[in-house]
Structures are given as structure tokens and as C-alpha cells.
Amino acid sequence: MINKNLLGELKKSPLLFSLTVLLALLGALATVVEYWxxxxxxxxLIFSNLGDERLxxxxxxxxxxxxxxxxxQLGSDFFGLQLSEMVQVELREALVNKMKTTNPLLVRSQSIGQLMTTYLEGVDKLAVYFHSYLPQLVKSFGIPICFLVFIFQLDLISGLVMVVTLPLIPFFMVLIGKWTTSITHLQWKKLQILAAYLQDVLRGLETLKILGRSKDQGERIAEVSESYRVTTLKVQRWAFLxxxxxxxxxxxxxxxxxxxxxxxLVTGELNYLPAFFILLLAPEYYQPMRELGGFFHSGMDADEAAQDIYAFLQLPDRQTQVRVPAQAFDHLEFKNVSYNYPGSPALAVEDISFNWRAGEKLALVGMSGxxxxxxxxxxxGFITPTAGEILLNGKPLKDQVAIWQAKIGLVPQDPYVxxxxIAHNIALENQPEPNxxxxxxxxxxxxxxxxxxxxxLExxxxxxxxxxxxxxxxxxxISRVFYQASEVVFLDEPTDHLDLASESQVLGALKNLLAGRSAFMIAxxxxxxxxxxxxxxxxxxRLVERGTYDQLMARQGAFYALTGGGSHA
Structure with missing residues (x-):
């Protein structure tokens, strides 16, 4: 079970893998000396009557x-563990960095439970692959060849028998592996489904309790858990078989x-010393391949996890290409912009045109959807238009997304903590500046x-x-935006779900935040x-109306109807 992506991880530290294998081969030579x-x-003692000194x-x-x-053996295990730990650390860092650099919408499209399963369970499954399975794969061929060099010199027939019988073990291993591949894949997917479902239920547990549906969800969790248990037992059954x-x-x-x-030996064709030596060495000759069979299912689990890990790592990064020199924000212009989400039959927005200038507070209103x-x-700049274009200071936004996103601060409706x-949450840095x-x-x-x-704050x-x-x-x-000193602010109505007292405090903070800044707000x-x-x-x-509050109310059109004649919004 060779995964090209995982094999590529060895290039980052070939020394550790080489030491793991070389020490194992040196141990094989020591075994030859020991048994001879x-x-x-x-x-x-029995036949040659050697003297005490020779004995x-x-x-x-x-x-x-x-x-x-x-x-x-201890050294080989040590370097194998070092290799697996290094790969695990690097992959976890790569996953975290990918979450930071990839399009946030692509990250949001995956369940938190699935991401955590990939980050924790998935990377953990790779430990056995690098510590045991991959080194054992090399040892399964290297150690028998090392033994055969000595066995062929002593007894050609025994050597030929060993050469012929050894391939039977990987043959049965691959044969059974083909039967278990689909079950192993199903087990990993059910684990992800269970993790994602549990995460979603836990996040909504308070709401479920209020609605009196927590018991129903508990029964559903039991069903999903039972399905995962049955699949796991099937995998274990095949593993034991x-x-x-x-x-x-x-x-x-x-x-x-x-x-x-x-x-x-009975017929006198072979002496006792080589016969006994070969008999002692025979179990050691087959042992590496037997151990490989024991790690084979771990290798299959690692391969399944690796597919999800590297699929996530290969998600496209946010646009970082910069062709336009950095300059202060002057205006952002939408010119006949339309966008269609992949797989959706209808346009999400169609033929949108407007101009947002520096210093302006622009509000978006409308019904849900x-x-x-x-x-x-x-x-x-999270997504690019399907049709039309967006211009930042007169130049295409797609060519300067990195510059643009460095200028802006975002206050979402449901900020993540x-x-x-608290200090690290505000700075979003490893070493926040206290002042x-x-x-x-x-x-x-x-x-x-x-x-x-x-x-x-600590x-x-x-x-x-x-x-x-x-x-x-x-x-x-809001503190995060103040810490970043962003000149442009995007808000998704952070007061929407607050009580009156909290809303009053947040409104005061927003007044300070928006003073002297350009703002793009969902209101x-x-x-x-x-x-x-x-x-x-x-x-x-579609964009059906635009103007100031007073202008829109005077028209008594869509906005007037939306606000109920100004009574609420």
C-alpha cells in the first residue's frame, strides 16, 4: 500500500528513514552471528567436543x-518514531496554514467535525505508516535477502524452498487486502460522518433542549455510532482473518x-551445524513479512486518511498574485457583476453595478436569500465574479486581492473564539503586543x-x-479590527442577536470603530x-434600489415596504 504523497514526505528527512532501515539490516546481520x-x-557441546575456551x-x-x-531494534524503533513525529508535526502545521491561506468559503464548506477528524484522527493514523509499515516494507525484502546470502552457501535446497515459499505471504496479503479496501474506506467515511454529526449536535445542543428534540438526536447519535461499530468490527474480522x-x-x-x-540430516546428506543454523534462522527469515502483514491494515487506514489530508492541502489558496503597487483605498466599483455558485442552477447575484468610495458607509439590505x-x-475578494468585474482604485480586484485583504477588518455576525x-484572540498572533x-x-x-x-486579558x-x-x-x-488598525471595515450586523444592554455597548464600540473609516455593512x-x-x-x-435612507423612504418603493414604513428593519 504505497501512497505517493506520503512517500514524498520521506524526501524531507531521508536520513531518519535510512537510519531506521540500516539499523534493522544491521540487526539482521547480528542475528546471523547470534544463531551461528x-x-x-x-x-x-554434543558432537564436536570442543574445548572450554572455544565454547x-x-x-x-x-x-x-x-x-x-x-x-x-531499539535504535530502529527510535528513529522510526522520530520520523513519524516529524511528519505528523509538519502535516498538522500544513493543515493549519492551509486553513489560513485557502479561500474561507472552501473551508466553511467542510464540517468542523470532519476537519477535526482529519487533523487529529487522520494524522494519527499516519504514525504507524511511517514508524512501522513503510520501514517494514523495506525490511521485508532486505532482511530475507541478507539471510539468503548465508543460507545458499550452506544448503542450496533450503534456500530455494525459502525463495519459493516467501511470496505466498504477500500474495495472500494482497488478495485479502482487495476484499477489505472497500470496508476500510467505508469505516473512515463513517468515522468522519459520526464526528461531523456529533460536532453539529453539540453546537446546537442548547437549541435542541429548548425545542425538546435532544432525546431524538440522542437516538440518532446511537444509530450512527452503531453503524460505525458494525463497520469497525467487520474490518477487525477481516484483519484477524x-x-x-x-x-x-x-x-x-x-x-x-x-x-x-x-x-x-537423517540420511547424512547434511551436517548438524548448518541444518540447525538454518532451522534457527527460518522463523527470522519469514518474520519481517509476517510483521508487514500485521501492519498492512494500518497502511490501508493511513492511505484512506492521506487521501482526505492531501485533498484538503491541495485546495486552491486565496489569490495572492500582486501586480499593482499598494496605495490607499479610494474606491471599489462593481461593473455588471454576476455570480453563480458551483452546482447551483440560478445566479446568486445578477448584473450588480455600484461604486463605493473611501470614507462612505455603505449598507446592504434585503430579505434573507x-x-x-x-x-x-x-x-x-473571497470569490471572483462569474461575469462582470470588480475594480479596486480603477484596477481589477483579482490582481490585488492580497493588498486589499491586508487593508480590511471583518466583524462577522458570529465571531469565532x-x-x-483573550489577548491572543484579539491579536491573532503568537506574540501579541501588550500595549x-x-x-x-x-x-x-x-x-x-x-x-x-x-x-x-490573559x-x-x-x-x-x-x-x-x-x-x-x-x-x-471589534477589538481585533482596532488591533489591526484596518482602514476599511466589513460588518455583518454584529448586534443582530444581542439583548438591549449588550446592543447598546456594541453600538458605542461600532461608533468609535467607524469614525474615519470606510465601511461595507450588511444591515x-x-x-x-x-x-x-x-x-x-x-x-x-438583483439591486433594485439605491440611495440614502431619506431618499429611499421618500420613494416608498421596495425599501419602504421592507422597513414597514420606517417602523423596523
Whole structure:
């Protein structure tokens, strides 16, 4: 089971893999010395009547060979573990970096549970592949060849028997492997489904309890868990069956060698010393291939996990090509922009044209599904238009996405809180600048809400630690923008789900945030729309009205109807 992507990981540290294999081969040579000395010792005691000095010499060689073999095995295991740990660390770093650099919409399209399964379970499955399976694959061919060099010099017939019988083990291994591939694939997919489902249920557990549906979901979890259990047991059944077949093939092969040696020893065709040496070496000759059979299913599991890992790593990065020199934001222009999500029969937004100038507060309004979020993603540079173009300062946005995204700060409706300190959550850096963090939290008003926390800005927050309220989370997101000192702000109505007290605090922070900054806002509240310099009204993917709040209300058109005559929004 060779995976080209995983094999490519060896190029990053060929020394560790080489040491793992070379020490194993050195251990094989030590085994030859050990068993030849042991056979000579017993032959000298029973048949050759050797002197004490020579017997002591053979005893010393036996013990020395055993010691070297054990040390080589320990060294091989050590370097194998180092190799697997290095690959695991690098792949986890690569997965995290990919989450940072790839299009956020592609990351959001995958369940959090699936991502965590890939990051944790998937990478863990690769440990056995690099520590055991891949080195064992090389040892399964290298060690028998090393033994055959000595066996052929002593007994040609036994050597030929071993050469013929050894391939039986990988033959049965591959044969059974073909039967289990589909089941192993099914097991991995069901594990991902179970993880994703559990994650989704846990995130919505409070809502389920309120609606009285938690018991139903508990039964559903039991069904999914049972399905995964049954599939896992099927895989284990095939794994035990394959181990039985491999052990049987190896045992019969050793028996054939032993019977041949015994018959020729009785007839006098072969002396005791080479016969006993070959008999001692026969189990060691087949052992590497037997161990490979034991790791074969682990290799299949690793191959399944690797497919998902490298599929995620091969997701396209956000556009980073920069052809236009950096300059201050002047205006962003949409020219007949349309966008169609892959697989969707209808356009999400169609023929949108408007101009957003620096210093303006632009608000998007419309019913759910009218295209506001898609328009926001287009303006952020997360997606590119299916038709039309977006110009930043008169030049195509697609050619300067990296410059644009470095200028902007985003305050989403549901900000994510990482499981780390509040300071790290604000800075989103490994080494936050304390003064900048403190100033950002003070200007946003977050500091006042942290008075009751044990360590202030150094308090750990996130799942399983301290949970922030909705208002604190919104102020945390605003603090991030203050810390970044972004000149352009995108908002997805952070006050939409807050109570009146929290909403008042967040509105005060937003007033400070938007002062002197350009803002692109998805608006749900009337006060947000009233403060906007330009309001865009969306309906079924089209821009149906635009203007200031007063202008739109005076027309008594789509916006007037949407706001209920100004009573609410």
C-alpha cells in the first residue's frame, strides 16, 4: 500500500528513514552471528567436543549478537518514531496554514467535525505508516535477502524452498487486502460522518433542549455510532482473518523447510551445524513479512486518511498574485457583476453595478436569500465574479486581492473564539503586543466587561474554558479590527442577536470603530441604515434600489415596504 504523497514526505528527512532501515539490516546481520554462534555452541557441546575456551567464545558471540540485535531494534524503533513525529508535526502545521491561506468559503464548506477528524484522527493514523509499515516494507525484502546470502552457501535446497515459499505471504496479503479496501474506506467515511454529526449536535445542543428534540438526536447519535461499530468490527474480522492466513502460510513454510532439513540430516546428506543454523534462522527469515502483514491494515487506514489530508492541502489558496503597487483605498466599483455558485442552477447575484468610495458607509439590505452575503464575499475578494468585474482604485480586484485583504477588518455576525487567552484572540498572533492589545480592548469597551474575569486579558476562553457572552464576543471582534488598525471595515450586523444592554455597548464600540473609516455593512437594524451614506436594496439577487435612507423612504418603493414604513428593519 504505497501512497505517493506520503512517500514524498520521506524526501524531507531521508536520513531518519535510512537510519531506521540500516539499523534493522544491521540487526539482521547480528542475528546471523547470534544463531551461528549458538548453533556452533550446541554442536560443540554434543558432537564436536570442543574445548572450554572455544565454547566460551561461542557463548560470548551469542550474547554479543543478541545484545547488538536488541540495540539495533531499539535504535530502529527510535528513529522510526522520530520520523513519524516529524511528519505528523509538519502535516498538522500544513493543515493549519492551509486553513489560513485557502479561500474561507472552501473551508466553511467542510464540517468542523470532519476537519477535526482529519487533523487529529487522520494524522494519527499516519504514525504507524511511517514508524512501522513503510520501514517494514523495506525490511521485508532486505532482511530475507541478507539471510539468503548465508543460507545458499550452506544448503542450496533450503534456500530455494525459502525463495519459493516467501511470496505466498504477500500474495495472500494482497488478495485479502482487495476484499477489505472497500470496508476500510467505508469505516473512515463513517468515522468522519459520526464526528461531523456529533460536532453539529453539540453546537446546537442548547437549541435542541429548548425545542425538546435532544432525546431524538440522542437516538440518532446511537444509530450512527452503531453503524460505525458494525463497520469497525467487520474490518477487525477481516484483519484477524488475514493475520490467521499469513501466520498459517508462514508456519507451513517453516514446516516444509524443517522437514526437508530433518530428512537430509537423517540420511547424512547434511551436517548438524548448518541444518540447525538454518532451522534457527527460518522463523527470522519469514518474520519481517509476517510483521508487514500485521501492519498492512494500518497502511490501508493511513492511505484512506492521506487521501482526505492531501485533498484538503491541495485546495486552491486565496489569490495572492500582486501586480499593482499598494496605495490607499479610494474606491471599489462593481461593473455588471454576476455570480453563480458551483452546482447551483440560478445566479446568486445578477448584473450588480455600484461604486463605493473611501470614507462612505455603505449598507446592504434585503430579505434573507436576496444575495447580500454573496455581495459581501465578492467585495472581500473571497470569490471572483462569474461575469462582470470588480475594480479596486480603477484596477481589477483579482490582481490585488492580497493588498486589499491586508487593508480590511471583518466583524462577522458570529465571531469565532479560539481556545486561548483573550489577548491572543484579539491579536491573532503568537506574540501579541501588550500595549496594542490593551488599547484595542479599551477603545472597544471590552475592558469594562472583563472586570470580573480572574486574569483580565490573559484569561483563557473558548470551548471547555470560560465562555464569553454574545456582547463580549462582538466586542472581541471589534477589538481585533482596532488591533489591526484596518482602514476599511466589513460588518455583518454584529448586534443582530444581542439583548438591549449588550446592543447598546456594541453600538458605542461600532461608533468609535467607524469614525474615519470606510465601511461595507450588511444591515438588519434601522439605526445602522440611517447612519449609512449609501443604501443598496437587494431582492432575489438583483439591486433594485439605491440611495440614502431619506431618499429611499421618500420613494416608498421596495425599501419602504421592507422597513414597514420606517417602523423596523
Amino acid at each position: 554462534a549458538l548453533a556452533s555452541l550446541i554442536d560443540g 566460551k567464545g561461542y557463548l560470548f558471540l551469542t550474547l554479543a549478537g543478541l545484545a547488538v540485535k536488541v540495540l539495533c 488475514s493475520s490467521l492466513v499469513l501466520e498459517l502460510a508462514a508456519t507451513l513454510s517453516i514446516a516444509i523447510v524443517a522437514v526437508g532439513l530433518g530428512l537430509r 436576496s444575495g447580500k452575503t454573496t455581495l459581501l464575499y465578492l467585495a472581500l 479560539f481556545r486561548t487567552t 496594542r492589545v490593551r488599547r484595542a480592548s479599551e477603545v472597544s469597551g471590552l475592558t469594562g466587561l472583563l472586570a470580573d474575569l480572574p486574569a483580565g 484569561t483563557p476562553v473558548g470551548q471547555g474554558v470560560h465562555t464569553l457572552s454574545g456582547g463580549q464576543t462582538a466586542l472581541l471582534a 438588519h437594524r434601522l439605526h445602522t441604515i440611517r447612519d449609512a451614506d449609501q443604501v443598496l436594496v437587494m431582492d432575489k439577487g
